[in-house]
Amino acid sequence: xxxxxLSLVNVIRNPVDTSVSxxxxxxxxxxxxxxxxxxxxxxxxxxxNLGGVDMVIGAKGSPIQVILSSIFHIDNPTGNISLPEVKKxxxxxxxxxxxxxxxxxxxxxxxxxxxxxxFPDIYSAQLKSGKIxxxxxxxxxxxxxxxxxxxxxxxxxxxxxxxxxxxxxHDNYDYVVVGIFEQSNSVLDNLILTDTQxxxxxxxxxxxxxxxxxxxxxxxxxxxxxxLIQIPRKINSNTTFQAALPSMEINxxxxxxxxxxxxxxxxxxxxxxxxxxxxxxxxxxxxxKRRFELALIRVYGANKLQLMRLxxxxxxxxxxxxxxxxxAISRLTLVVILNVFVDNHNLDTISLSFIDSEIVIVxxxxxVGIFASIIPVYKAYKIDAIKTxxxx
Amino acid sequence: MLEVKSLTFTHEGQNQICFPDISLSxxxxxxxxxxxxxxxxTLINLIAGLIKPDSGDITLNQTKxxxxxxxxxxxxxxxxxxxxxxxxxxxxxxxxxxxxxxxTHLSRNKVRREIFEETLSEVGLSxxxxxxxxxxxxxxxxxxxxxxxxxxxxxxxxxxxxxxxxDDINCNKVINLLKAFSxxxxxxxxxxxxxxxxxDLFKKKIxx
Numbered sequence: 001x002x003x004x005x006l007s008l009v010n011v012i013r014n015p016v017d018t019s020v021s022x023x024x025x026x027x028x029x030x031x032x033x034x035x036x037x038x039x040x041x042x043x044x045x046x047x048x049n050l051g052g053v054d055m056v057i058g059a060k061g062s063p064i065q066v067i068l069s070s071i072f073h074i075d076n077p078t079g080n081i082s083l084p085e086v087k088k089x090x091x092x093x094x095x096x097x098x099x100x101x102x103x104x105x106x107x108x109x110x111x112x113x114x115x116x117x118x119f120p121d122i123y124s125a126q127l128k129s130g131k132i133x134x135x136x137x138x139x140x141x142x143x144x145x146x147x148x149x150x151x152x153x154x155x156x157x158x159x160x161x162x163x164x165x166x167x168x169x170h171d172n173y174d175y176v177v178v179g180i181f182e183q184s185n186s187v188l189d190n191l192i193l194t195d196t197q198x199x200x201x202x203x204x205x206x207x208x209x210x211x212x213x214x215x216x217x218x219x220x221x222x223x224x225x226x227x228l229i230q231i232p233r234k235i236n237s238n239t240t241f242q243a244a245l246p247s248m249e250i251n252x253x254x255x256x257x258x259x260x261x262x263x264x265x266x267x268x269x270x271x272x273x274x275x276x277x278x279x280x281x282x283x284x285x286x287x288x289k290r291r292f293e294l295a296l297i298r299v300y301g302a303n304k305l306q307l308m309r310l311x312x313x314x315x316x317x318x319x320x321x322x323x324x325x326x327x328a329i330s331r332l333t334l335v336v337i338l339n340v341f342v343d344n345h346n347l348d349t350i351s352l353s354f355i356d357s358e359i360v361i362v363x364x365x366x367x368v369g370i371f372a373s374i375i376p377v378y379k380a381y382k383i384d385a386i387k388t389x390x391x392x
Numbered sequence: 393m394l395e396v397k398s399l400t401f402t403h404e405g406q407n408q409i410c411f412p413d414i415s416l417s418x419x420x421x422x423x424x425x426x427x428x429x430x431x432x433x434t435l436i437n438l439i440a441g442l443i444k445p446d447s448g449d450i451t452l453n454q455t456k457x458x459x460x461x462x463x464x465x466x467x468x469x470x471x472x473x474x475x476x477x478x479x480x481x482x483x484x485x486x487x488x489x490x491x492x493x494x495x496t497h498l499s500r501n502k503v504r505r506e507i508f509e510e511t512l513s514e515v516g517l518s519x520x521x522x523x524x525x526x527x528x529x530x531x532x533x534x535x536x537x538x539x540x541x542x543x544x545x546x547x548x549x550x551x552x553x554x555x556x557x558x559d560d561i562n563c564n565k566v567i568n569l570l571k572a573f574s575x576x577x578x579x580x581x582x583x584x585x586x587x588x589x590x591x592d593l594f595k596k597k598i599x600x
């Protein structure tokens with residue numbers, strides 16, 4: 001038994017005294033750590049979903065909506081654009097590739113996207129089994145789709161109209177699964193891909209014969225940064241389409257998100273400060289009760305430095321255990337939220353392992369532990385062992 | 393060998409106390425008698441090196457207290473002096489064995505479980521190794537505080553009213569323990585008391 005073990009014993013064997021401080025600390029830590037995990041996952045998700053897309057051409061409307069619908073597949077599109085018209089625009093030496101995207105149907109809430117064979121390349125997706133679609137009505141599906149809907153190669157299904165669950169079923173044509181992609185940790189995992197032709201075919205009744213072939217949007221990659229400067233401006237001022245730049249819109253979204261996160265973080269910081277105050281009160285009160293013990297430790301032969309270290313260590317241990325508890329709580333909460341409450345396919349891939357920015361929390365807890373102990377440590381330093389013991 | 397010469401001490405706002413000279417060889421015991429307020433406990437604290445005298449010399453085994461720094465005196469006390477207080481104090485969160493272990497460690501003596509167990513069996517607390525001190529009876533607590541003083545095999549034991557709160561049976565047990573240990577290990581023993589049951593325990597006695 002030594003001073004180190006004694007500080008640990010004092011923290012562990014007094015659960016009633018120390019648990020309130022620990023729980024407060026763990027709540028603050030849990031909230032901040034959860035925010036970090038979510039924003040970290042969101043950022044990774046946003047960036048990987050961007051793939052190689054520099055610009056999206058869509059119908060006029062909110063640019064953020066164009067990005068949300070065509071890249072993240074979480075909003076409705078702004079409208080349709082004419083394929084022949086848009087082809088004229090993308091036939092430009094500054095443009096490296098242009099991939100058409102058309103959607104409007106879903107299967108069990110997973111979007112059916114009509115596109116070209118270049119689409120999987122945007123996400124560097126690899127086939128896990130089967131092949132890429134080649135005939136009309138053949139589909140290749142993302143890994144999460146396969147996992148959650150239990151669709152296998154050779155299975156047939158009907159798409160339902162719209163992007164929600166209760167659209168009418170297109171039961172005149174059935175799709176057939178011909179391939180499944182490897183997990184790519186991007187939105188592709190949640191998509192059902194087919195040829196643009198298939199989407200037109202299914203909706204052939206809705207499209208008048210003399211109308212142009214329509215698509216939802218065009219995903220464009222530039223050959224050089226000059227394209228980024230010239231082409232969007234040209235499209236926005238000279239055509240009926242709009243050019244939305246994903247990187248710009250994502251920054252706007254992160255800014256909006258960041259505001260909410262920092263508000264929550266301030267609340268969590270306040271909780272951590274309160275936990276520091278609670279640790280302080282805790283130690284301060286226990287010092288009164290333990291006056292004799294501390295005097296005794298001095299008489300046993302410990303010097304003042306050892307006594308001060310004892311109190312400091314207790315404070316740091318309480319905040320440290322609180323922090324560990326907080327990390328556990330944040331992860332448990334996320335697991336529960338993801339599995340029970342949220343049916344959002346985009347959050348499936350959130351990582352629960354320790355992330356670098358969480359070191360800041362550990363340091364914060366450490367500092368709070370030190371600050372909470374300053375006055376108690378000073379009190380312990382001032383204890384007059386002899387007076388305390390002989391005036392008993 | 394303990395030598396105390398022309399020792400004086402003044403409590404704040406009180407008259408100076410002059411203590412009689414003391415000379416104690418190994419194995420010897422001394423009873424210090426006196427009314428409350430006569431400076432009995434002060435003498436113990438002085439010999440323990442817990443407080444500094446106004447004047448006078450204390451020498452234990454050729455070591456002069458005056459020549460030691462405060463830190464060295466802490467270490468010296470830890471190694472050589474066993475203290476038994478009027479009311480025993482322990483670390484609440486530690487059990488009997490851990491209390492022994494901590495005090496031995498802090499006084500820079502070797503932590504050896506055999507010695508702890510041997511000492512505990514001598515004071516009749518073998519069965520209480522894993523019990524917390526506040527679950528012990530008063531007599532058991534006093535015996536534990538004796539065990540705490542004994543485990544480091546001190547060269548002198550200073551006991552301040554060790555029997556005042558004990559009944560006759562426990563009083564006898566405590567005294568016999570102290571005497572037996574002092575004989576066995578050749579250690580000096582100073583007992584401060586106003587308890588008439590033990591005032592004739594040793595030939596040597598002084599009154600304050």
